[in-house]
Amino acid sequence: MKWAPALFGLLALALWEAAVRIGDVPVYILPGPIAVASAFVADPVGLLQSLASTLFVTFAALLVAAVLGVAMAVGMSASRLAQAAIQPWAVALQVTPLPAIAPLIIIWVGEPFAALVVCATIIAFFPLFANTATGLASPPPELNDLFRLYGASRWRTMALLRLPAALPYFLSGLRISGGLALVGAVVAELVAGTGGFASGLAYRILEASFRLEMPRMFAALFLLALAGILLNFGLGAAGQAILRRRGLA
């Protein structure tokens, strides 16, 4: 059972290769897996450097989104006024399509790396913010009463009750936002790439598509998918380890 996904993947690759060969599909329409692997082997350093660049943007955005998300959720849970002021804007930010605003952000921010991080942060922010806010409100009223009974200040209640209670929610949000930060980084790189900023795997995809180098384009796509899977599993495993250590899993 453990090997089922890998075996299924191998079978799908074999069928794909067979279909391409039997159907004599031109490589500029659909390259087979062997051609894709050959394209990767031809320039592994270039593709991996681009992957590193995309991941750097992804992690930077995830960090900024985590700091901003937690800070705004804490601010919102501490004050009804802040909640009334922040919540509609957070929702507005979530529903605004990034491809529509990315060109503006890239022009306004100017510095390319910072612009990519801003774009990816916008996408990654909401799950972290919403999950943390839900977690901060999750302790039962009895525990809040207990802290009041013992004269705990609002910030002490935050530190000893609400923030620890929000940890599982935050970690769950982090896992969702990890994938979204990667998507945001790729979208931003695509927009920036069309403007001439040559960086990241998305730019390699764009470049390969302009040159009809479909095997290289697929190699970059595979790397992106692999990065997304590893990011998801990595953040999930790290979250589980933290929760186990805290006695919550």
Added chain:
Amino acid sequence: MLTIGHVGRRFAGGVEALRDTSLRLTEGDFVALLGPSGCGKSTLLRLIAGLDQPDDGALTWDGRPPAAGDIGYVFQDATLLPWATAEDNVFLPLRLRGQGRDDAMPQVHAVLRRVGLAGFEKSRPRQLSGGMRMRVSIARALVTRPRLLLMDEPFAALDEFTRHKLQADLLEVWRDAGCTVVFVTHSIYEAAFLARRIVLMTPRPGRIDREITSTLTQSPQTRLDPAYAALVAETTRGMESALQ
């Protein structure tokens, strides 16, 4: 210790939880507030704890009003911090009062021993049974050596065997600690077994209908004692009258 004078409490939506409720608590009392669900028992407990304020009447403390730690509160659920060990849960009230961990630990371990949890100091709530979690909750309420212990149906969710054991243990703790206990319950048997004073409340809006004084000497054999059966019968008759 505390005089509750003509207290009333109404909630939004016009729900009147308590009306003209008066009661006097004296040092060392064990008072059971007995009544059907929704009769304002828990509301009265929250007013006593200072977690809510009455719309009418007043609560007047003899001498100085209670400081943080003078009142212990045990809820229906154990309501422990799931990420904290038993000793850290019990340490919490002392920590909130600013006491250092090293300084507090002997006191924390002593109270955990007192409630029968020696050896479980490092256990987290999910590793403990329902009865053990409730013991941690009681230890947390006792660790500050409160003058007044408020208990809101603490054993309602436990099985009968565990409930009987915890009731007997609670009586021992009460005798040792010498604090005043106000115990909310809707079980006539529980009220008759535990309390020196059984206060019967009417359905909403809650009022105190009457009070029954117990002269039982509680022991493991009490439940087989004809005097206990007579007290249960008297309380049942009183409750039936209060419900009409």
